[in-house]
Structures are given as structure tokens and as C-alpha cells.
Amino acid sequence: xxxxxxxxxxxxxxxxxxxxxxxxxxxxxxxxxxxxxxxxxxxxxxxxxxxxxxxxxxxxxxxxxxxxxxxxxxxxxxxxxxxxxxxxxxxxxxxxxxxxxxxxxxxxxxxxxxxxxxxxxxxxxxxxxxxxxxxxxxxxxxxxxxxxxxxxxxxxxxxxxxxxxxxxxxxxxxxxxxxxxxxxxxxxxxxxxxxxxxxxxxxxxxxxxxxxxxxxxxxxxxxxxxxxxxxxxxxxxxxxxxxxxxxxxxxxxxxxxxxxxxxxxxxxxxxxxxxxxxxxxxxxxx
Amino acid sequence: xxxxxxxxxxxxxxxxxxxxxxxxxxxxxxxxxxxxxxxxxxxxxxxxxxxxxxxxxxxxxxxxxxxxxxxxxxxxxxxxxxxxxxxxxxxxxxxxxxxxxxxxxxxxxxxxxxxxxxxxxxxxxxxxxxxxxxxxxxxxxxxxxxxxxxxxxxxxxxxxxxxxxxxxxxxxxxxxxxxxxxxxxxxxxxxxxxxxxxxxxxxxxxxxxxxxxxxxxxxxxxxxxxxxxxxxxxxxxxxxxxxxxxxxxxxxxxxxxxxxxxxxxxxxxxxxxxxxxxxxxxxxxx
Numbered sequence: 204x205x206x207x208x209x210x211x212x213x214x215x216x217x218x219x220x221x222x223x224x225x226x227x228x229x230x231x232x233x234x235x236x237x238x239x240x241x242x243x244x245x246x247x248x249x250x251x252x253x254x255x256x257x258x259x260x261x262x263x264x265x266x267x268x269x270x271x272x273x274x275x276x277x278x279x280x281x282x283x284x285x286x287x288x289x290x291x292x293x294x295x296x297x298x299x300x301x302x303x304x305x306x307x308x309x310x311x312x313x314x315x316x317x318x319x320x321x322x323x324x325x326x327x328x329x330x331x332x333x334x335x336x337x338x339x340x341x342x343x344x345x346x347x348x349x350x351x352x353x354x355x356x357x358x359x360x361x362x363x364x365x366x367x368x369x370x371x372x373x374x375x376x377x378x379x380x381x382x383x384x385x386x387x388x389x390x391x392x393x394x395x396x397x398x399x400x401x402x403x404x405x406x407x408x409x410x411x412x413x414x415x416x417x418x419x420x421x422x423x424x425x426x427x428x429x430x431x432x433x434x435x436x437x438x439x440x441x442x443x444x445x446x447x448x449x450x451x452x453x454x455x456x457x458x459x460x461x462x463x464x465x466x467x468x469x470x471x472x473x474x475x476x477x478x479x480x481x482x483x484x485x486x487x488x489x
Numbered sequence: 490x491x492x493x494x495x496x497x498x499x500x501x502x503x504x505x506x507x508x509x510x511x512x513x514x515x516x517x518x519x520x521x522x523x524x525x526x527x528x529x530x531x532x533x534x535x536x537x538x539x540x541x542x543x544x545x546x547x548x549x550x551x552x553x554x555x556x557x558x559x560x561x562x563x564x565x566x567x568x569x570x571x572x573x574x575x576x577x578x579x580x581x582x583x584x585x586x587x588x589x590x591x592x593x594x595x596x597x598x599x600x601x602x603x604x605x606x607x608x609x610x611x612x613x614x615x616x617x618x619x620x621x622x623x624x625x626x627x628x629x630x631x632x633x634x635x636x637x638x639x640x641x642x643x644x645x646x647x648x649x650x651x652x653x654x655x656x657x658x659x660x661x662x663x664x665x666x667x668x669x670x671x672x673x674x675x676x677x678x679x680x681x682x683x684x685x686x687x688x689x690x691x692x693x694x695x696x697x698x699x700x701x702x703x704x705x706x707x708x709x710x711x712x713x714x715x716x717x718x719x720x721x722x723x724x725x726x727x728x729x730x731x732x733x734x735x736x737x738x739x740x741x742x743x744x745x746x747x748x749x750x751x752x753x754x755x756x757x758x759x760x761x762x763x764x765x766x767x768x769x770x771x772x773x774x775x
Contacts, residue, residue, distance in 0.1 A: 326702065326705075327704075346704060348702060375701065377698070377702075381698065385695075385701075385702045386702065388690055388699045389700065389707045393686065393706060393707060393710040393711070394706065395743070395750075396682060396686065396743065398762050399746050400682065401764075401768055401769055402745075402746075402764060403735075403741070404675070404768075405764060405765075405768045406742070407674070407738065410768075412671055413670075413674045414772055415632075415671075416632055416663075416675060417676070418631070418632060418675075419614075420679060420712075423710070423712045424679040424682075424712070424713055425769055425772075426706075427706045427709070427710055428765045429765070429766050429769040430766065432758075432763045432766060436755060436758050436762065439750045439758070440750065440753055443750055450743070450747060453689040454740070454743075455689070456685040456688045460681060460684060460685050460688075461733070461736060464681075464726065464729055465729070467726055469726075472718075472722050472725070473722050476684050476716075476718035476722065477718045478688060479683070479691075480714070480715050480717070482687055482691045482696075483687055484715045486703065
């Protein structure tokens with residue numbers, strides 16, 4: 204049980220975390236920080252937070268649990284500003300989608316509080332963002348990755364694991380390096396491909412006719428092509444090297460398939476599609 | 490109202506068409522042809538067909554509606570065998586996923602019955618195939634493309650349109666050339682990409698770790714990677730030139746995005762992703 208949860212950034216993820224901890228009776232009091240007064244008002248009115256704050260010092264002081272739920276590129280500055288106010292016993296977490304950059308910010312700016320930081324990445328989201336869409340069940344039956352540093356206190360890693368599993372997440376541990384490589388492969392590359400696919404389509408003069416016959420396969424394949432531009436620019440820039448590596452592997456694989464089609468090499472093509480079919484069929488989401 | 494519907498090929502599509510016409514009271518009697526006795530028995534037992542047949546002549550003779558629902562590469566041979574038995578007043582349709590090749594078979598083998606042929610492509614399917622999964626509602630709220638030839642009798646095109654719209658489909662008309670180009674863009678290329686993506690992933694030694702963190706985005710994007718190898722080999726071979734063209738456009742678009750990420754060209758990248766986001770958001774499935 205935590206006395207005071209400080210949520211820095213009252214968006215969909217920060218708000219849902221607050222609601223989930225309240226629902227699980229893991230927290231007494233929630234203070235929310237936002238630089239936007241309207242967001243704070245909506246978070247307070249919706250029962251997401253108990254106290255509004257526009258001061259990082261006031262938010263973090265006395266909190267035994269601090270969640271930084273802001274865009275990754277703002278996390279470094281935030282760490283710099285909150286370091287001195289973090290309680291020596293507090294657990295500090297973030298929710299960024301990339302972890303090597305967050306780890307670098309932590310090493311650079313958290314100083315003597317570095318051992319209290321457990322980097323986290325909940326694999327949850329909605330098509331709609333903002334605190335109005337926050338839900339206590341957002342993390343239920345979803346994966347949650349912790350990427351503790353060598354310096355992180357093991358007891359705090361266990362506490363973090365307990366919190367996330369109590370609110371329904373399936374917790375995985377890996378290094379920030381493995382994390383960023385894995386997400387380049389299964390999330391960032393699919394988004395890059397989906398954006399490229401939609402642009403390749405829209406650039407064709409008869410794209411309205413093309414789209415008029417698109418069916419359920421197109422619907423599912425291209426759903427992520429509607430994702431947020433700023434979020435994805437940040438992820439692409441931040442995980443550039445892993446993404447480039449995954450894109451190279453994909454393009455090589457695509458070229459192989461195109462070659463087999465060109466040659467009408469039936470056996471080899473069926474073998475490759477069958478491998479795709481069976482591995483995708485055997486995959487199950489958490 | 491049709492007196493006798495002949496369904497050649499009692500699979501998911503042929504079976505669902507028979508059930509849909511029965512439900513809409515559009516047909517009196519359904520005869521089903523299959524080369525597999527077990528399929529016929531299941532179709533009869535499931536109430537999909539009223540009469541089993543292993544003779545194409547017996548199936549087609551006296552039918553006022555003939556549906557050829559077999560793999561595209563077998564349609565030519567089928568046309569050759571049934572041509573002389575087709576009633577001069579009958580409407581003949583197929584359900585192939587590619588239409589230029591079916592049109593070529595029709596021109597080559599239907600002779601004096603060519604004007605009775607209305608090529609059709611229902612955009613419907615299920616993850617599971619076979620007559621056991623047939624459903625009277627399979628075509629409801631789905632697109633259906635008709636690609637009549639210059640030689641097709643206009644009255645039969647209208648009859649075909651009426652049948653499919655009565656069982657719930659939204660009917661589009663286009664040329665076989667436009668059809669194949671459009672499907673290369675919105676269906677065949679996404680399948681090719683999804684197969685290449687899954688193979689690129691599975692080829693990596695740590696693919697189990699990669700797949701363990703995959704989430705809802707991966708699930709939807711890669712769903713079609715589990716599609717049937719034989720069906721897709723046939724489609725890829727049959728629509729090769731259109732597919733190559735679409736793959737070239739996609740690769741150029743992917744290279745542009747990769748270049749912008751490499752250069753960290755924020756404004757141009759956001760503009761492209763925003764175009765993808767808005768065009769995908771504005772698309773609505775039938």
C-alpha cells in the first residue's frame with residue numbers, strides 16, 4: 204500500500220495507472236502533475252487524481268511512488284528537475300516505449316536516485332488518447348516490460364513487478380537493449396511498413412477506386428497506419444539503429460519472396476508461406 | 490427465383506452461396522458437385538445442397554444458375570467440360586479472386602456460352618475453410634465485384650447484381666484489369682508483405698523473445714500472415730505483374746520514410762505519417 208502516488212503527466216497511461224491502483228486499493232492519495240490546467244481539471248473531475256499540481260516539487264515531495272508518464276523526449280528534463288525531491292525510499296517508474304534512451308537519461312540525470320528507478324513499458328494503448336479515455340482496466344491481460352539497470356535495487360524491481368501484476372499485467376524482464384531490439388521487430392517495423400504502405404497507396408491517382416474494394420484483410424493490416432505522427436516520429440528517431448536493422452531483414456525477406464514469384468518457384472514459395480502461416484497461427488497474445 | 494442452382498465446388502464460398510440463396514428463397518433446388526464424396530455427404534447432411542453429384546454434366550444440365558466455386562487454376566478445365574451442357578438461358582458465375590485469368594479462360598473455352606458468363610468476386614472469407622463453416626450470412630455487408638466482359642449480356646449482369654445484393658452484398662462493377670490492379674494494391678501486396686515480415690522475424694535466432702512482447706498492433710498487422718499457402722501461391726502467380734508494380738511503389742515509399750528517419754527530418758516525416766493517419770482514418774469498410 205502506497206501513501207502517495209505522484210503521476211507526472213495525466214494522459215491515457217498515467218490516468219489509467221492511477222485508476223488501476225485506486226481500484227486495487229494500492230494507494231491512498233494520488234497527486235497529478237500537468238502543465239495544462241484543463242487536463243488537471245478533467246483528471247480531478249473524473250476521479251483520476253485527488254490533488255492537482257503544477258509544481259514538480261510539490262508533486263514529488265513525500266511520494267512513495269512516482270510515475271513519469273510523459274513523452275520520452277521530455278523525460279531527461281523531468282528527471283533533472285525532480286531528482287532532488289525524490290524521497291530516498293520512493294519507487295520511480297516511467298512508461299516510455301523505448302528504453303535505451305530513457306536509461307541514458309536516468310544515468311545522466313538521476314544521480315544518487317538512480318538505484319530507485321525501474322524503467323517500465325506497458326504494452327497497452329487505445330486509438331484515443333487523453334485522460335478522458337483512462338480506464339482502470341487498461342493494463343489488464345497486457346504485457347508489461349521492466350528493464351532494470353544494473354544499479355537498480357532488486358527489492359524495488361520486485362515491488363514494481365508486484366504493482367503491475369496486481370493490476371492485471373503480465374510482467375516480463377529484459378535488458379533495455381533486448382527491449383528496443385524486440386520492439387523494433389514486432390512494433391516499430393510494422394508501423395513503419397504500414398505508414399509506407401498507406402502512402403504508396405494514396406500516391407496513386409486512382410486511390411479512391413483501390414480503397415473502395417478493400418476488405419477485412421486491409422482493415423486489420425493497415426489499422427496501425429492511423430497512429431499518431433508525433434509519437435511515432437519520436438519512436439523512429441529514438442530507436443533508429445534497431446529499426447534500420449529490422450527493415451533490412453524485412454526487405455531481404457521480401458526480395459526473396461518476389462524472386463520466387465518471378466521464377467514461379469512453387470515449392471519454395473509454398474514452403475515460405477507455410478512457415479509464415481504456422482508461426483503466426485502458433486503465436487498467442489497475452 | 491431460380492429452379493435449379495448448380496454449385497460446382499462445395500467449399501466455404503460455394504456452400505455459403507447455396508445457403509444464402511435458400512435463406513432468401515431465391516432457389517428451389519440445389520445440386521452440388523464435388524470430386525470428393527465426403528465433401529458432398531457433409532454438404533448434404535448440413536442442408537447446404539439437396540442433391541449430390543459427381544458428374545459435371547448431371548450438375549449443369551437444366552440449371553438456370555451455375556456457380557463455379559473452385560480454385561482459379563481449375564476453372565479453365567471446368568469451363569471446357571461444362572460448356573456444352575450449360576442451358577442457353579442460364580446465368581454462369583465464378584467466385585475467383587483474380588479476374589483477368591478467369592476472363593481469359595472464359596474467352597478460350599466458353600464459346601457460344603460466353604455471353605452468359607458474369608465473373609464475380611465476393612470479398613468474403615473466414616480463417617477456416619470448407620463446407621462445414623459455410624454460412625448464409627457470409628456475404629452480408631461485404632463487397633462483391635462483378636467484372637462483366639464486353640460480350641456479357643447486360644440483362645444477366647443485372648440478374649447477377651440483384652442476386653448478390655439480395656443476399657446482402659454491396660455490388661461494384663469494374664473491368665477485370667481494374668479489378669486485378671486494385672486487389673494487387675489492397676489485398677495481394679499486404680499479404681506478400683505480411684508473409685515477408687513473418688519470415689524476416691522467424692529467421693532471427695531470438696524470435697521467441699521477439700514474439701513474446703508482441704501486442705495488439707502486431708496481432709492485427711500480421712493476421713493475414715496465417716493465410717493459406719496454396720491459395721496465395723496461385724494468386725501471386727496469377728496476378729504477378731500488378732503485384733510487382735505495387736511492390737515497387739511500396740518499396741519506394743518505404744525508402745523515402747527510411748531516408749527521412751536517417752536524416753531526422755522531423756517535418757517531412759510527420760507530414761507523411763499524418764497523410765497515412767488521415768487517409769486510413771477516413772477509410773470505412775462496407
